[in-house]
Amino acid sequence: DIPSLQDVLADDFRIGAAIDARDIADPSAQLLGKHFNQITAENHMKPDAIQPTEGDFTFDAADELVDYAEANGMETYGHTILWHSQVPDWWFQYPEGHAEAGEPLGSSDEDRQIMLDRLEAHAGALAEHYGDRIWAWDVVNEVISDNNAEIHRHSRWYEIFEGPEYVSHAFRIAREQFDAVGATDVKLFINDYGTENPGKRDNLYNLVADMIADGVPVDGVGHQTHISLNTSIDHVEQSIEKFAGLGVLQSVTELDVAIGAPGEGEEFPQYEARLIEQGHYYRDLFAMYREHADQLESVTVWGLHDGRSWLRSLTEPRPLESPLPFSDQLRSKWAYWGIVDPGR
Numbered sequence: 001d002i003p004s005l006q007d008v009l010a011d012d013f014r015i016g017a018a019i020d021a022r023d024i025a026d027p028s029a030q031l032l033g034k035h036f037n038q039i040t041a042e043n044h045m046k047p048d049a050i051q052p053t054e055g056d057f058t059f060d061a062a063d064e065l066v067d068y069a070e071a072n073g074m075e076t077y078g079h080t081i082l083w084h085s086q087v088p089d090w091w092f093q094y095p096e097g098h099a100e101a102g103e104p105l106g107s108s109d110e111d112r113q114i115m116l117d118r119l120e121a122h123a124g125a126l127a128e129h130y131g132d133r134i135w136a137w138d139v140v141n142e143v144i145s146d147n148n149a150e151i152h153r154h155s156r157w158y159e160i161f162e163g164p165e166y167v168s169h170a171f172r173i174a175r176e177q178f179d180a181v182g183a184t185d186v187k188l189f190i191n192d193y194g195t196e197n198p199g200k201r202d203n204l205y206n207l208v209a210d211m212i213a214d215g216v217p218v219d220g221v222g223h224q225t226h227i228s229l230n231t232s233i234d235h236v237e238q239s240i241e242k243f244a245g246l247g248v249l250q251s252v253t254e255l256d257v258a259i260g261a262p263g264e265g266e267e268f269p270q271y272e273a274r275l276i277e278q279g280h281y282y283r284d285l286f287a288m289y290r291e292h293a294d295q296l297e298s299v300t301v302w303g304l305h306d307g308r309s310w311l312r313s314l315t316e317p318r319p320l321e322s323p324l325p326f327s328d329q330l331r332s333k334w335a336y337w338g339i340v341d342p343g344r
């Protein structure tokens with residue numbers, strides 16, 4: 001019997017997987033239950049899933065995952081309250097009954113108030129429904145720009161507020177709503193990818209530092225960590241060290257390590273060599289994470305196994321991208337062995 005990830009990492013941090021309903025049916029469920037002690041809903045807790053039409057909340061798919069987690073002694077990490085993607089169209093339009101119903105919102109005070117009321121209703125419904133059954137939420141996701149000079153992502157949220165103030169509003173509203181139902185321990189995270197990129201990292205850091213200075217209730221930083229074999233582990237580490245200085249909680253929220261699909265005409269041994277290289281990469285990455293266990297609440301892989309990786313469904317198909325510790329056949333890869341047996 002091979003060691004479980006959760007036992008090996010028990011003294012360090014929780015180990016999570018992003019899942020949907022497919023993953024809680026056998027044989028996937030056996031793999032999930034053996035190795036992981038936390039889940040994130042890959043899609044079922046996003047705004048479009050929770051509130052497809054205004055005021056109409058649909059929790060069934062998300063509940064199935066939370067119920068499963070509780071029945072199996074796992075924690076649930078909430079993803080996500082405010083995002084620019086997978087948010088229903090109505091959210092950025094004038095409501096029914098308004099003279100301009102269905103038209104895009106502008107950026108007047110009235111329009112901003114509509115956005116804030118919607119945020120309050122949405123966060124309030126999540127708080128009411130889940131209370132403290134979900135220990136942390138990504139309150140905002142991906143608000144930092146990929147253009148480091150621009151700093152803030154110029155999303156519809158940003159446009160309507162003509163700046164980043166909506167981020168602070170989101171944390172204050174979420175805190176109020178969770179506190180109102182007695183869920184005062186629920187932790188509020190800001191989540192982003194590319195936090196290992198020093199320029200983007202510093203922009204995120206400055207935003208979080210400013211919010212803390214202003215008394216905005218932000219508890220944690222989520223490092224998505226969609227990386228590849230070319231990503232510097234030193235950069236991943238420097239980011240954790242930098243945020244440690246702010247005294248915030250940290251989690252790795254969406255880890256995967258892309259190795260590229262087998263190239264046209266590439267011989268099998270070359271591809272196998274990349275899988276081995278990936279094993280060494282996971283080994284070194286987790287050795288670093290474990291050194292920073294005091295800083296990390298949890299490390300989550302974005303998909304239970306390679307066959308469930310989002311990288312396989314990008315518009316440009318990458319059918320054999322294999323970024324995770326377990327293979328399509330649910331076998332333990334070199335990446336898994338790198339985590340549990342770093343002596344290899």
Ligand code: G3I
Pocket residue numbers: 042043085086141193224254310
């Ligand atoms: O549910 C519909 C289905 O009804 C429809 O027939 C089908 C046809 O394309 O699409 C289904 O929706 C898909 C959805 O996943 C659920 O499977 C969307 O097209 C697809 O775009 C969506 O992809 C998700 C992606 O976020 C969308 O932004 C991925 O599964 C999910 O892994 C990915 O996760 C994100 C994190 O939330 C944030 N960080 C980056 C990460 C990777 O992109």
